[in-house]
Amino acid sequence: MRILIADDDPTSRLLLRAIVSKLGHECIVAEEGASAWDLLASGGIDVLLTDWMMPGIDGPELCRRVREGTGDSYVYIVLTTGLDRPERVLEGMSAGADDYLIKPVDSFAVQTRLIAAERVTELHGTLSQTQAELEQANTELLEQSLTDGLTGLGNRRRMEEDMIRTHARAVRMGRSYGLALFDVDHFKLYNDHYGHVAGDETLRHVASCIDFVVRAGECAYRYGGEEFLLLLPDLRPSDSVAAIGERIRQTVMDAAIPHSARPTLPPLVTLSGGVARWTPGSPLSVMEVVQEADGALFQAKAAGRNCIREADSCLHDRVEPSTVGG
Amino acid sequence: MSDVLSEPLDRAQIELLLSLDDGDGAALLEIVDEYLAMSEEGRVELLGCLRAGDAQGAERAAHTLKGASANVGAAALAGVCAAMEARARQGQPQVAAQLTEQFESEFVRARTALQSVASRP
Numbered sequence: 299m300r301i302l303i304a305d306d307d308p309t310s311r312l313l314l315r316a317i318v319s320k321l322g323h324e325c326i327v328a329e330e331g332a333s334a335w336d337l338l339a340s341g342g343i344d345v346l347l348t349d350w351m352m353p354g355i356d357g358p359e360l361c362r363r364v365r366e367g368t369g370d371s372y373v374y375i376v377l378t379t380g381l382d383r384p385e386r387v388l389e390g391m392s393a394g395a396d397d398y399l400i401k402p403v404d405s406f407a408v409q410t411r412l413i414a415a416e417r418v419t420e421l422h423g424t425l426s427q428t429q430a431e432l433e434q435a436n437t438e439l440l441e442q443s444l445t446d447g448l449t450g451l452g453n454r455r456r457m458e459e460d461m462i463r464t465h466a467r468a469v470r471m472g473r474s475y476g477l478a479l480f481d482v483d484h485f486k487l488y489n490d491h492y493g494h495v496a497g498d499e500t501l502r503h504v505a506s507c508i509d510f511v512v513r514a515g516e517c518a519y520r521y522g523g524e525e526f527l528l529l530l531p532d533l534r535p536s537d538s539v540a541a542i543g544e545r546i547r548q549t550v551m552d553a554a555i556p557h558s559a560r561p562t563l564p565p566l567v568t569l570s571g572g573v574a575r576w577t578p579g580s581p582l583s584v585m586e587v588v589q590e591a592d593g594a595l596f597q598a599k600a601a602g603r604n605c606i607r608e609a610d611s612c613l614h615d616r617v618e619p620s621t622v623g624g
Numbered sequence: 625m626s627d628v629l630s631e632p633l634d635r636a637q638i639e640l641l642l643s644l645d646d647g648d649g650a651a652l653l654e655i656v657d658e659y660l661a662m663s664e665e666g667r668v669e670l671l672g673c674l675r676a677g678d679a680q681g682a683e684r685a686a687h688t689l690k691g692a693s694a695n696v697g698a699a700a701l702a703g704v705c706a707a708m709e710a711r712a713r714q715g716q717p718q719v720a721a722q723l724t725e726q727f728e729s730e731f732v733r734a735r736t737a738l739q740s741v742a743s744r745p
Contacts, residue, residue, distance in 0.1 A: 308658045309692040316644040316651040351687055380691065380706070402694035404640055 299344040299416060303327045304334035304360065305378070306352045310401070314347055314378075317408045331355025338364055343373055345415045347399075347408075350379045350386055358393035365394035372422030374415035378403060446520040448498055449505035457519035457527055464531045465584035468576060476530035476539035478573045479591040480508070480546065483603040484560040485524040488567065491559035500555055500567055507549045511542070527588075539573040543606040547571055551604070562603065570598040574609035587611070632733040637697030638741065656742045659696045660735065663689060667731060670708070674721040682720055683712035698734035701727075 301323050303314045311327045318325045323345075328334035331352045337343065338360075346364065350357040357377050364373050377390040378399045387398050396418065397411050444456035452460070461477075468475045482488070482504055489497040501524060508518045508526055521527040528546070530539060547569045555567035572594025576587045590609035598607040644651035666689040673681035690705035704727045711720035 307688055307691050307695075308662055309655050309695040312651070312655045312658055313641070313644075313695050316641075316655070320644055349691075351684070380687075401691050402637060404637075405643070 299412065299419065300324045300326070300342055301345045301347060301412075302334060302337055302343045303347045304331060304352065304357075305347075305349040306330050307349070310349065310378070310403075314403060314408070317403065317405045318347070318412075320405070321409055321412060323412065331357075331360050334360055335363055338373065339367070341369060341371070344371070344419045345412065346373050346375045348375065348377055350377060350383075350390065357395075358390055361390065361394035370426055372419050372426075374418050376411050376415070446505075449502055449520050451505050451509065451526070452517055452519040454519070454522065456517075457521065457529070460517055460519075460529055461584045461588075464529060465576065465587075467531065468578070472578045473531070474533040474535070474575060474577045476528075476533050476537070476542070476573065476575050477587050477591045478528040478530070478539060478543045478546070478571055478606075479521065479588070479595045480526045480528070480543070480569045480571045481595060481599070482524035483568045483570055484557065484562075487559045487561075488557055503553060503555055504550055504567065504569070507553055508546050511546045511549050527591075533575065539575050539612055540606055540608045543571040543573045547604070547606055564604075568604035570595060570603045571606040572596065572598055572609065573606060573612060575612045577611070580611070582611070632698065632700060632730070632737040633741070634697040634699040637694075637699070641697070653742055656696055656738050659692055660738060660742070663692060663731070663735070666692070670727075671724065673712075674708075674717050674724065677717050679712045679715050679717045682717050683709050686712060686720070693734065696734075696738060698730075698738065701730040701734040704730050 301318050303311055303318070303325060305311050305314065305327075306329060311329070315325050315327060326337060328337055331348075331354045334346070334348065335355055338346065346360070348357045348360050355363070357379075361375055361377065364375060375395045376397045376399055377387075377395040378401050379386050379390065380401050390398060397414065399407055399411060444453060444459075445451070446453040464475050467473070482501070485497070488500065492500075501520075505518070505520065505526065508528065512518050512528065515531060517529050519527045519529070528542070530537070530542065533539070550569045551564070551566060553567070556565060557567045558565045572591045574587050574590035574594060576582060576584070582590070590611055594607040594609040598605050601607065638652070641652040641655060642649055666685055670682060670685035670689060673685055686705045686709035690702050690709055693699075693702040693705060704723055708720040708723050708727065711717070711723075
């Protein structure tokens with residue numbers, strides 16, 4: 299173990315250092331409380347053997363500081379004190395000491411304390427490691443619970459949470475946001491022709507195309523089946539949701555995933571998309587904006603697929619772009 | 625004046641100090657050397673505080689000397705220091721000063737004994 303000895307008396311420091319070293323532990327010394335605290339704050343100390351009475355920061359104050367600290371590892375504290383002040387033992391233990399030693403200390407007494415110290419610090423080490431593993435597992439589980447297992451995009455649950463948050467934020471901050479809904483064209487025919495395993499692979503491929511176009515702050519979700527949703531918070535008046543939708547449609551086209559079973563050209567997997575926009579002052583709820591995008595998607599399908607259509611909210615927005623007063 | 629002169633050094637503590645290394649007495653020598661240097665300073669400090677009626681200073685100086693003396697086995701001197709510390713703590717440095725003569729005699733006995741321990745080959 300790494301043991302810090304804090305004592306203003308040089309003979310006590312020498313005596314404790316000799317005892318601790320002989321017991322096979324690494325030993326560092328501090329001549330008063332302030333330098334002991336500096337060493338403790340830099341970490342890596344398993345046991346603190348501290349005198350009660352020191353100039354500046356005394357033993358009990360050192361105990362309190364260590365216990366108030368947020369260090370990962372546990373410091374086992376043994377307070378050394380004279381036999382004539384038994385009431386100090388209680389005060390020291392209350393301040394955070396684990397045990398005490400009566401001066402002058404002897405090897406046997408130090409050895410017994412260090413055995414307990416080793417057990418307790420090991421236990422604390424195991425505990426904090428287990429806690430860290432649990433926290434990690436929790437983080438992973440939370441991430442999994444919000445992720446679509448097939449595509450790795452956000453799932454419905456994350457999408458709903460993000461949409462509510464984005465809408466509330468847009469209302470509060472007076473910002474616009476965009477929504478795009480995509481559907482893989484003739485996907486049922488694809489599955490019938492190539493099989494569901496290939497169908498899953500294609501959904502993954504399309505998802506990665508969408509993910510590739512998405513910028514920081516934007517988020518893509520698997521809406522269900524072969525449908526995907528893109529959420530674009532903090533749109534500027536000059537940002538075109540349709541242009542972003544178009545870029546995604548083009549990226550999927552460029553991936554050139556064969557789809558020979560479809561009745562129309564090209565013989566590739568393609569996307570249809572509908573986009574909508576919420577602007578400050580709009581009475582629409584976020585679900586109504588989704589419905590708008592869904593309506594635009596229906597129009598894209600009706601127009602022959604492999605294209606992007608805008609809901610009225612987008613067109614209206616472009617006819618009357620926001621102006622900065624001045 | 626105590627009528628029975630006790631041993632100035634506690635044998636058990638000296639044995640402990642001797643056991644702290646591989647038997648060559650290096651640890652004992654190092655601690656005794658340190659004590660011989662610091663105890664003289666401590667004595668000057670303690671007597672100065674007593675003369676000045678500085679109770680807090682006397683308490684601290686007596687406390688340090690008490691601990692260090694006990695470490696090197698100078699139990700009788702540590703006992704006198706403890707008594708002086710207790711009196712100074714009660715805000716009675718003049719009562720503590722009454723122990724000065726006893727302190728001086730134990731101080732000399734302890735140092736003489738330690739010097740002979742330290743000079744032993």
